[in-house]
Amino acid sequence: MPAIEILGLEKTYMVGFWRKRPKLALQPLHLTVEEGEIFGFLGPNGAGKTTTLKMLMGLVFPTSGTARILGHEWTDPEVKAQTGFLPEQPYFYDYLTAHELLNYYGQLSGVPGKDRKRRIDEVLQRVGLTDVKGVQLRKFSKGMLQRAGIAQAILHNPKLVFFDEPMSGLDPLGRREVRDLMEQLKQEGKTVFFSTHILSDAEALCDRVAIINKGELRGVGAVEDLTSTVQGKVEVVWQGVQVPASMKALGAECHVTGDTVRAVLPETQQDAAIDALRRERIRLIAITPLRTSLEAYFVEKMQQSQSAAATTVGTTK
Amino acid sequence: MNARIVHIASNTFREAVRDRVLYNLIAFALLISGAAIFVGQISIDIERLVVVNLGLTAVSLFGVVIAIFIGIGLVSKEIDKRTLYTVLSRPVRRWEFIVGKFFGLAGTLIVNTFFMAIGVFAALLYVAHKFTGADTLILIALYFIILEFLIICSLALLFSSFSSPLLSAVFAFSLFVIGCFADDLRGFAALTHGFTRWIATGAAYLVPNFSALNVISAVAHQQPLSGQLIVQNTLYALFYTAMALSGAVLIFERRNLK
DSSP states (O other): OOSEEEEEEEEEEEETTTTOEEEEEEEEEEEEEOTTOEEEEEOOTTSSHHHHHHHHTTSSOOSEEEEEETTEETTOGGGGGGEEEEOSSOOOOTTSBHHHHHHHHHHHTTOOHHHHHHHHHHHHHHHTOGGGTTSBGGGOOHHHHHHHHHHHHHTTOOSEEEEESTTTTOOHHHHHHHHHHHHHHHHTTOEEEEEESOHHHHHHHOSEEEEEETTEEEEEEEHHHHTOOEEEEEEEEEESSOOOHHHHHTTOEEEEETTEEEEEEEGGGHHHHHHHHHHTTOOEEEEEEEEOOHHHHHHHHHHHHHHHHHHHHHHHO | OOHHHHHHHHHHHHHHHHTTGGGHHHHHHHHHHHHHHHHHHHOSSOHHHHHHHHHHHHHHHHHHHHHHHHHTTTTHHHHHTTTTHHHHTSSOOHHHHHHHHHHHHHHHHHHHHHHHHHHHHHHHHHHHSSOOGGGHHHHHHHHHHHHHHHHHHHHHHHHHTTSOHHHHHHHHHHHHHHHHTHHHHHHHHHHOOHHHHHHHHHHHHHSOOHHHHOOHHHHHTTOOOOHHHHHHHHHHHHHHHHHHHHHHHHHHHTOOOO
């Protein structure tokens, strides 16, 4: 059973003073997220990521379409007892302490009193807020609020967790901790759906990703598949600062960094390059097929999106 | 009552307490004790009348101001600050949120009124040196004031569910003022004819009838209040509150939280 099935969710806002001008926020979206995977929802700012998440959370109503979460209709309130949500740049009742906040959310999620205290202590420990659990949230930094947000999202031990830009506002150490936490959640068998525009996070964490731009899904697939396109080139790295003429003759693009040289050349020239380096008695460090990075894939999809938009504008004119 | 409503209500009450809303009691205590001492010195034989009038009017006005200014922010503030997102992403229905907020604010006002009532009785004891049987009428007046608060809370919530805090405050305060003259409005409607009569009568019955809930003057003059009035006012206030809350729920159920 898929954890999330999005079946044509679409959102158009009516804008302007008389609310007569339609503004498309999300074109019909079809997406399936399997149980137990970390799924990245990627896109630039304003792409429609948050709108999608808000629709799944019942905060915004779709213009059309439907979705199923954990096998139930997404509007079923009881589904929410099994899901957790961290909104983008979360803000909480700042007159509460971290402990009081989690207790309140635990009550609303229906966590029984006995378990609640134990769970609160566990999640506070997990996000590193145990020492400040008695401090009012108005005294929290942005990073601490983000941690409190993560704590409330996982407090009731949900099967599926939605994170909207979870790394936002965190320092490098905090980002690392959140990445570790998401991996732990996956190991515990939970499904994690998170939106981000930080591609390195997605590449490091996700089993699968979807790319969205201007409200339209541009690509979806396993990170390995998207980045496994071998471009028919290899990367050869050797020790030294000199580039032998024989390597240049093979058509290699060479870059010297510190005491190593990195050369990119056609796969067909791989054996010739090894021979050339041997002849020059140069120490070879590595030869690897050149793969597309998630960033390159993302940029390609964004460019396709822009050229498609330009074509549409041209046709309209 | 539904447990989630209780939790939302108690959190709303806690917010009011921590935002120092109950500090208004200090201002009230100063006003009522100052008035009692002053009235005791200048009034002859009407100390009781003045203290009851002044005290109950102050209880009503303090409560109305709190009801409007907290009520108008109950929903809009949660949307603006996005605190609502983490509440509604839990198994909380939107109507539960509205009803919980209403009970939280109503609870705050009842506690506030309780302490102010103690102040009124203390001032009365100071000027009259004893309580009489007629003083129990003050409790009925206080009960009617609480009914008035329930209506205002529900109206503030209704306006808060679709408009900005400023507009909500204007709407709620305007309705409060108009509602204080509801009897006059109904009298005026009776004098008109034809289509105007329909419109005027409709408007007169649509605005909350706060004049029926205001028995401060009668209580100050120790005039008896009928049981029928108590039942009538109770049913009216509960019906009006339920209607306003239903309106708030209907609007909020359809609202996109952008």
